[in-house]
Amino acid sequence: xxxxxxxxxxxxxxxxxxxxxxxxxxxxxxxxxxxxxxxxxxxxxxxxxxxxxxxxxxxxxxxxxxxxxxxxxxxxxxxxxxxxxxxxxxxxxxxxxxxxxxxxxxxxxxxxxxxxxxxxxxxxxxxxxxxxxxxxxxxxxxxxxxxxxxxxxxxxxxxxxxxxxxxxxxxxxxxxxxxxxxxxxxxxxxxxxxxxxxxxxxxxxxxxxxxxxxxxxxxxxxxxxxxxx
Numbered sequence: 001x002x003x004x005x006x007x008x009x010x011x012x013x014x015x016x017x018x019x020x021x022x023x024x025x026x027x028x029x030x031x032x033x034x035x036x037x038x039x040x041x042x043x044x045x046x047x048x049x050x051x052x053x054x055x056x057x058x059x060x061x062x063x064x065x066x067x068x069x070x071x072x073x074x075x076x077x078x079x080x081x082x083x084x085x086x087x088x089x090x091x092x093x094x095x096x097x098x099x100x101x102x103x104x105x106x107x108x109x110x111x112x113x114x115x116x117x118x119x120x121x122x123x124x125x126x127x128x129x130x131x132x133x134x135x136x137x138x139x140x141x142x143x144x145x146x147x148x149x150x151x152x153x154x155x156x157x158x159x160x161x162x163x164x165x166x167x168x169x170x171x172x173x174x175x176x177x178x179x180x181x182x183x184x185x186x187x188x189x190x191x192x193x194x195x196x197x198x199x200x201x202x203x204x205x206x207x208x209x210x211x212x213x214x215x216x217x218x219x220x221x222x223x224x225x226x227x228x229x
Contacts, residue, residue, distance in 0.1 A: 001042040001185055004062035004145070005030040006072040006136060009049060016081060017158035018165050025164060026073040029152070032172035033073075040176065040185045053135045055142070063143040069100065069183065070140035071175075075164060076151035084160050085109060085116025089125030089134055089149040091141045096182070098122070100148045103178035108152060111167075111174040114159050125149055150175070 007026035014021050027049070034044040045065050051057040053072075062070050076087060086108040088101035105121045125137030125147070132138070140147035152171060153160040164171065179185060205211040211227050 001069075001183060002065060002067040003037070003042055003044050003069045003071060003179065004047065004058075004065065004067040005033060005044060006047040006053070006058050006062075006070060007049075008072075008074045010074075013075070013077065013155060015075075015155045015161040015165065018161050020165055022075050022155055025075060025155075025168070026152075028168050029073055029172060029175075032168050033175050036169075036172045036176040037179070040180055040187050042179075042183075042185050053139065055139050057139075058136075059140040059143040059145060062140065062145055068146055069096075069179070070136070070143075070145040070147045071100075071179075072136035072147070072149040074149065074151050075153060075155040075161075077154060077156040079154065079157070081154075081156050081158065083117060083154045084112075084114050084157055085118035085121055086112075086153060087118055087121050087123060087151040089123050089137055089151075091133075091137050091147050092124050092126055093141060094146050096146050097141075097148055100146070100179065100182040101150075103182040104148065104150050104175065107174040107178040107181075108150075108171065111170055112153065112160070112163060114153075114163060 007030040008022045011021045011023040015025070030046045034046060037044050045062070045067060047058045048061060051061055059070060086105045088104045090097040090101040101122050109116045126133035128134055134149055136149045137147045153164055155161045155164065203211065203214050
């Protein structure tokens with residue numbers, strides 16, 4: 001499984017109450033998501049920041065690299081600085097696209113202490129612009145990718161802006177958990193998962209002192225030991 005991350009290049013979208021912008025924060029998030037996903041059975045490619053979201057740009061790069069999922073990372077604005085909550089856009093031609101979008105909203109909203117007030121957090125990304133659709137939904141789908149556009153939360157709300165900038169790792173973990181659940185990506189097996197543990201009865205005594213003496217010798221040798229009666 002190869003996943004393509006496309007962080008926003010919109011440096012002019014400033015965060016409220018925090019000296020940063022959408023481009024900076026989403027590039028940070030992409031790096032963190034890639035780091036977290038190193039523990040899963042998948043590969044992650046982050047978009048060349050010089051590429052546009054138009055045909056021949058990022059979606060073409062993702063397709064050439066053999067990626068399956070195209071995940072655009074953005075933060076949102078609107079609602080007069082009072083809006084909150086994750087919004088995710090999907091392509092109606094892909095059931096997997098919608099499943100990933102739903103999982104993203106679920107995991108990110110659970111990770112954020114500020115309640116969502118979104119009436120429609122999972123949105124058909126081909127509805128905007130009179131049915132022409134969002135570029136990062138339309139173009140990746142045309143390149144036979146599974147597209148999802150994630151709006152992590154609202155950067156014009158001071159509370160959610162501060163939360164996003166202070167919880168990049170937590171957000172990355174929520175994104176990774178959503179991807180793993182929706183795409184069936186398994187975590188890489190740790191070496192210690194192959195170790196089998198056994199319980200062995202080392203003795204049977206009618207005299208408690210003898211049992212305690214054996215337990216002491218076993219503990220001295222580095223074994224866990226306990227007495228049952």
